[in-house]
Amino acid sequence: MQAQPTFGALFRSKDKRDYTILISEKFKITGEEFKTVDVPSDVLVGWLGHEMGHIMDYQHRSGLNLIGFGFRYVLLKEFVKKAERAADSFAVTHGMSDYILKTKRFILDNSDIHPTYKERIKQYYLSPDEILEMVEEMDSTKNG
Numbered sequence: 001m002q003a004q005p006t007f008g009a010l011f012r013s014k015d016k017r018d019y020t021i022l023i024s025e026k027f028k029i030t031g032e033e034f035k036t037v038d039v040p041s042d043v044l045v046g047w048l049g050h051e052m053g054h055i056m057d058y059q060h061r062s063g064l065n066l067i068g069f070g071f072r073y074v075l076l077k078e079f080v081k082k083a084e085r086a087a088d089s090f091a092v093t094h095g096m097s098d099y100i101l102k103t104k105r106f107i108l109d110n111s112d113i114h115p116t117y118k119e120r121i122k123q124y125y126l127s128p129d130e131i132l133e134m135v136e137e138m139d140s141t142k143n144g
């Protein structure tokens with residue numbers, strides 16, 4: 001899945017932009033092929049939530065900033081980490097934590113998924129523990 005502004009949207013004001021989320025019918029994780037329809041629905045919801053998190057991140061950026069974002073994402077590993085963790089955080093602070101956790105666990109606990117991909121997920125995304133910590137923190141500020 002991939003969230004991105006449409007090309008024309010880069011030249012429009014922030015409130016008139018549109019975004020697309022591309023979803024493949026099948027996807028390959030280090031050689032193993034998965035069909036999107038076979039993925040549990042909660043996992044897909046978590047995945048969509050993460051992509052919506054990217055869109056929340058894009059919303060307040062200028063068109064020029066988004067173009068720079070694209071380049072930095074391709075070139076800088078540290079930037080990928082920042083962007084992916086931001087998307088996870090947006091999703092978690094907007095109430096998607098249960099789904100995001102299901103998506104993580106689907107990947108990290110799945111014996112069909114290659115360890116190389118799991119390492120990538122651990123390297124660039126929020127870990128289940130970090131998400132649980134965020135939720136605890138949110139709950140404690142909510143309850144006084």
Ligand SMILES: [Zn+2]
Nearest residue numbers: 050054084087
């Ligand atoms: Zn992402």
